Amino acid sequence: MADAFNSIALREMKCQGNRPWLGWGYRERECGKPPKTVQRGASNVWFPVVRSAISIPPYSEFLAKVVTSKAAQLSQPQALEPSSAWVLEGVVQEFDGRFSVDELRAEIRRQFHGSEETELSEDQLREQEFLALMNGRKDSPDTDFVAEKVAVPADHKHWIKAARKITRLREVRALYGFSRLQPRGEDKPDAKLSPLSPDDNRQNWLPAIETLGEGLFVALDRPQVEAWAKTDFAASRENTLWVNARRAAKQRGLDPAPVSIVETLVHTLSHIIIDQLSLDAGYPASSIRERLYVGKDQVGVLLYTASSDSAGSLGGIAAQASPKRLGPALDEGLFRTSWCSADPVCIESRGSGTDARNLAACHCCVLVPETSCELFNSNLDRGSLFGVHGQIGLGFLEWAKLNPLGGSGGAAGKEPTAPDHVDIPESIRHSAWLTVFAESGPDLKELIPELVEVEVELGDWGADIGPDNQWQVDLLWPSSRVAVLVDRDDERDDWLAEQGWTTYHTKDFAPSDLADKLADMVY
Numbered sequence: 346m347a348d349a350f351n352s353i354a355l356r357e358m359k360c361q362g363n364r365p366w367l368g369w370g371y372r373e374r375e376c377g378k379p380p381k382t383v384q385r386g387a388s389n390v391w392f393p394v395v396r397s398a399i400s401i402p403p404y405s406e407f408l409a410k411v412v413t414s415k416a417a418q419l420s421q422p423q424a425l426e427p428s429s430a431w432v433l434e435g436v437v438q439e440f441d442g443r444f445s446v447d448e449l450r451a452e453i454r455r456q457f458h459g460s461e462e463t464e465l466s467e468d469q470l471r472e473q474e475f476l477a478l479m480n481g482r483k484d485s486p487d488t489d490f491v492a493e494k495v496a497v498p499a500d501h502k503h504w505i506k507a508a509r510k511i512t513r514l515r516e517v518r519a520l521y522g523f524s525r526l527q528p529r530g531e532d533k534p535d536a537k538l539s540p541l542s543p544d545d546n547r548q549n550w551l552p553a554i555e556t557l558g559e560g561l562f563v564a565l566d567r568p569q570v571e572a573w574a575k576t577d578f579a580a581s582r583e584n585t586l587w588v589n590a591r592r593a594a595k596q597r598g599l600d601p602a603p604v605s606i607v608e609t610l611v612h613t614l615s616h617i618i619i620d621q622l623s624l625d626a627g628y629p630a631s632s633i634r635e636r637l638y639v640g641k642d643q644v645g646v647l648l649y650t651a652s653s654d655s656a657g658s659l660g661g662i663a664a665q666a667s668p669k670r671l672g673p674a675l676d677e678g679l680f681r682t683s684w685c686s687a688d689p690v691c692i693e694s695r696g697s698g699t700d701a702r703n704l705a706a707c708h709c710c711v712l713v714p715e716t717s718c719e720l721f722n723s724n725l726d727r728g729s730l731f732g733v734h735g736q737i738g739l740g741f742l743e744w745a746k747l748n749p750l751g752g753s754g755g756a757a758g759k760e761p762t763a764p765d766h767v768d769i770p771e772s773i774r775h776s777a778w779l780t781v782f783a784e785s786g787p788d789l790k791e792l793i794p795e796l797v798e799v800e801v802e803l804g805d806w807g808a809d810i811g812p813d814n815q816w817q818v819d820l821l822w823p824s825s826r827v828a829v830l831v832d833r834d835d836e837r838d839d840w841l842a843e844q845g846w847t848t849y850h851t852k853d854f855a856p857s858d859l860a861d862k863l864a865d866m867v868y
Contacts, residue, residue, distance in 0.1 A: 349382045364539070371543045381526065392528035393520055394538055398470055399636070399647075400489050400515040401477035407487035408444045411436070412452045420457040425450060443487065468640060475643040478509055478562045489515035492562065498672030504569070504745035507645075509562035510666035516651040519553035560633075560649025561666040563618070567644045570607055570741070572748060577769070578739035579606050581779035582704060582729055585695055588777050588802050593700035602702070608639045610729045610741055612720060615646040616711040617730075621678030622648065625670070626661035631714040633662070679742065683731045685710040692733055695777075695803065704728055733780060770794050777803040788831045788851040789819060795860035801867055804829075811840060821846075822867045829863070 348354055360380055362373035383390055412419055415436065423429050433446045465473075481494045491513040497505045522538030529538065542548045573579055583606035594601035615635045623630040628650060636647040650662060665674055685691040687709045697703045699721070706712060706725035715721055732740035772794055773782050781803070782793045804822045809815075816837040820829040828841060828848045841848050847866060849859055 352381075354382065355380050364543075366539075366541075367543050383526070389526050392524045394522045394524065394529055395518050395520050396467075397516055397518040399474050399477075400517065401474055402482065402488070402490060406489075408448060408452050409456070410489075411440060411444075412449070412456055416457070419453050422458070424453055425458065471636075471638050472640055472643065474636075474647075475564075475638045475640070475645065478511075478638075478645070478647065479507060479564060481509060484512065489513055489557065493666075495666050495671075496668045498668045498675065500672055501675055503749040504565060504742065505563055506566040507562075507564040508666055508668075508671060509564075510663050511560040511562060511647070511649060512663045514558045514560060514649055514651060516556050516558065516649075517553055518556070519551040521551050556651040558649050558651030559663040560647060560651075561662055561671070562645060562647045563614075564638075564643075564645035565611070567642055569745065569748065570610065570644050573741050573744050574606050574610075576739065576744065577774040577779055578732070578736055579729065579741075580774070581777060582606055582609070582726060584777040584779075585704060585803060586702070586724075586726075589696045589701035592802070593702075602700075604724075605639065606729060607644060608637065609724050609726050611637055611639055611644055611646055613706070613711055613725050613727060613730055615648065616713050616718070616725065617678045617682050618646070618648055618675070619713050619717055620682070620711070621674050622662055622665060625674050626665050628661055631716050633717050635717060635719055637719055679730070682710050682727060685727070689734065692728060693807075695805070698723055698725070705733070734784070736780065736783065772797050781806045786831065789829075791856045792829070792851060792859060795856045796863065799860050799864040801860065801863050804867070811837065816840075819851075825867045827863065827866045829859070 356379045358380055360376045360378050362376040363369070364371045364373060418424070418432070419436075424432060430446065433449050436449060437444065437446055477490070478492050481492045482488065482490050484491045484493070491511065493510040493512065495508050495510050497508050520541070522540060524538055541551065574583070583604060586604045586606070586609065587601070590601040590604050612635075615637065619630055619633050619635060622628065622633055632650050634649055634651060636649070638645045638647070648662065665671055685705075685707065687707050691697075691707045691710060692705045694703070694705055694707075695701075697706060700723075702723035704726035705728040706722075711725050711727055712722050728740065730740050730742050732738060732743060738744070769779065769782060773779055776797050778793050778797055782790060785793065785806075802822075804820045805818075806820060808818050808821055810818055810821075816834065818828050818841075819831045821827065826844075826846045828846050830838070830848055830850050831852075833850065838848060849862065851859065854862070
């Protein structure tokens with residue numbers, strides 16, 4: 346049985362294309378690929394692909410739900426003819442006159458006889474939801490969407506644009522396919538899905554669930570966030586994530602997953618609030634879900650509970666949206682996560698999690714249950730909020746104090762880019778080497794610009810090595826087993842040689858020559 350998991354164990358067998366979930370007799374033509382062995386019950390046997398949407402006006406209104414529930418009867422063209430007025434009057438009477446015949450007729454026309462609606466993309470769907478949340482919606486017994494406008498806490502007005510109290514929310518989650526072995530993700534958006542119905546018998550419905558809940562919504566100012574994203578510090582953090590994404594994609598033979606420091610910022614903030622809500626609102630963190638809105642004119646996060654049990658409608662999260670509660674909750678949550686019990690390892694990380702998609706993020710600070718996270722606990726970085734060692738004032742929260750909404754304030758317009766005592770070459774400012782350069786000694790400051798010029802990827806800086814981690818290495822690339830050393834230490838250098846490492850001392854080479862050697866060695 347041990348050989349059953351060998352990649353070539355079943356190469357003589359060919360897939361017959363059978364699709365037993367559709368019923369025997371349905372098969373995929375021209376498959377013929379060799380099957381792969383997986384354990385029964387393994388998590389990679391079945392990856393569901395679900396699309397969810399928040400019901401917003403007009404879809405959240407009572408009349409829309411009535412017409413939808415009676416689609417078999419009201420979708421017929423005859424329903425709008427004058428001779429069928431008695432049918433519509435019967436529907437109005439059935440619901441005690443909560444709407445008129447004219448309103449019912451208009452809703453039937455909108456749902457079934459209006460212009461052909463094109464399928465909305467995920468971005469378009471999020472844009473409509475964001476606008477509905479920003480516009481707000483007063484409480485009414487005939488709606489499943491209530492978004493009350495609340496004041497932004499005074500101490501957080503410099504970075505929060507708007508807050509909403511969501512007392513009623515309806516979410517629909519539909520399963521439209523599944524995959525095996527590999528999930529569909531941002532790095533593989535076109536992965537082939539197994540259909541839920543056969544090609545010759547396509548259905549016009551999908552299995553879905555409807556959940557009711559409540560939550561809160563926080564929006565940031567997009568121009569302010571974009572201005573921060575253009576700073577040298579933010580660009581360097583994004584560049585590091587790009588390097589990690591390209592490296593992982595190269596190993597897997599896929600296109601690199603998209604990287605956005607704005608999404609990283611909002612996603613990290615979302616996890617911090619989720620963690621705090623689980624303490625203040627009494628919900629388990631696994632029952633709180635996030636919905637990120639990051640687009641051309643939008644940046645915000647909706648945190649909500651939506652489940653079929655009692656944990657979805659207790660009102661605890663919506664109550665936290667009031668300024669008297671939201672302000673202290675943000676203060677405590679941001680203070681707790683400004684440091685981590687795994688620091689300095691966590692805050693100095695330049696790649697953690699799956700495919701190194703995170704920077705400063707671990708289970709001790711901002712990771713949450715994956716049932717709550719849209720991105721499977723990836724694309725997170727505490728450093729983007731609070732800054733890192735030597736660049737504390739460059740995180741978004743401190744930067745926003747100097748650049749408040751509207752461009753007013755004591756130091757507005759003054760963009761901190763790096764510590765004042767550090768003279769940073771232009772080639773370094775938007776590279777992943779910015780943080781290392783700012784904190785390095787003179788020898789590495791001469792070498793790093795040369796490394797950037799020959800496009801050497803960022804290596805590990807100041808890593809501990811040795812049987813007891815008793816030595817420190819200035820720069821190293823573990824995948825290539827190459828290290829750069831400034832000072833000599835015979836015991837350490839001999840140990841590295843015994844372990845198969847290639848070492849270079851900065852004093853033995855001119856910076857440009859050493860950079861050329863590293864360009865050939867590092868991969």
